[in-house]
Amino acid sequence: MVSTETNPSPPPADNAPKFDIELEDVYKTLGQLKVLQGVSFQVRHGETFVMMGLSGTGKSVTLRHIVGLMQPDQGCVKVFGEDLSQLDEKTLKQIRLKIGYLFQSGALINWMTIRENIALPLYEHRPQLKEKEVQERVMEKLRLVNMTQAAEKYPSEISGGMKKRAALARSIILDPEIILYDEPTSGLDPIMGATIDDLVNDTRDALGVSQIVVTHDIGSAYRIADRIGLLFEGEIIALGTPDDIRNHSDPIVKQFVNGESEGPITEILEEKKRAAQNGAPKA
């Protein structure tokens, strides 16, 4: 977008947010556990941001902050330039309508069929749609995730991977501007996983959607990411393009990316475990 021409430029976008999602120095303690300790990153408009990190470091917690299901103890979370903690309920709803969120567990409503689950946001927020149009849209999304054959089933009747895909269809049914995927490909076979990767890429390319993808699959991360952030010990310790991450010099990042069982990460975790054991009798 660097232009040297001096023709009348479009209205200055000074007040328009440059980033769709911004986390500034977010701290969150859950129970005794300091989960987030100064997480900061931004997601640009139209970008796919992949968040990686050990199991239990707080990736899902981070996503929950972005939709306002959790509030930071300290720091601030901005979506479309709006500080979520400053919003009234109505504005927060408005923002949530523009966000699709794939829960790690899927979180399909268990007493509704897959079809009803996916149609629910449409019934609620697009009341002008005719029943036929609703069903068409539902089937269109189900086709995207290859789930048309299970439309009439209940969540308890389908497999974990199928639930994931159905939930994915639900999270994109309102054509959101931001999509947050919490492990979209975990529990899927490699081929289905690749299909979902393509879907993520297609949504970005076709609709210019900003996306955050949490994944443990480093291959998938390289395929879809514009940038990758690595969450470790409550902070983003590395942030960059897939190439940056691949060639990162930090031994922690190296161990993570290469998936080695021995290395600085293991040492840090061992150290913490020892400290906890020694500290325990005092408390």
Added chain:
Amino acid sequence: MANPLTAPIASMGNFLSSTADQTGFALSLLGRTLLYAPTIFSRRPLRALFRQMWVCGIASIPVTCIVSVFTGAILALNGGISLSKIGQEALMGGIVAVGMAREMGPFMTALILAASVGSAMAAELGTMKVSEEIDALEVMAIEPAKLLVLPRLLAMCIMGPVLTIYASLLGTVGGAITSYYQYGVSYQLFKSNALQELAFKDVYSGCLKAFIFAIVIAIVGCSQGLKANGGAIGVGKATRSAVVTSYLLIIILGYYITFLLYRLQW
């Protein structure tokens, strides 16, 4: 850490503040739900309403039948012991009919509904809460109050009084049978005395009670469910405290409604 002197005070404080918390949450849930009441008049919400009416009305009929017939029979049996001593068995009809309509009908029905339907509400919504389904609704900007609580509350408010009237009638029949076989009161006499004694006020105060109990059961069940956390154990806790809280409120409110309507003559 746990000072034996202050610990009881602290736990009392905790209890009070959590009770205040729960009450506040339940009342605001009630308010929110009522705000959405007009939205019930369309196809899908109505279907949800009928489904809930089926669950709390029709499905509760068998147990209500048995409980109310026996309640009426107990009223008759118990009243008969005193009345037969003074030769006033003729008054049996009034005692049973008024007792059922005003007190026992609403009371027994409410206990049944709290134990079966209220607990189910807490368990259903609690399960949805701990499996992130409620969170998912919130993220989709769909109000749980509208989608889940409203049909349950309305169904309860409709079916509670209906079931109560039904229970009162059946209880009176049960009382009549007992009166006939145990004390030789003819059905004719029983009926005429019942109709003579039973005032319209008894019926409507019974229905009013049933209506208030219905609100209590639905809101307590739903709010406990929506506040559940911590997996299956949390759901179990929510269910238990929904039943216990409903029972307490039913008994205490039942007393005060009778007090207001009959002692203070409102």
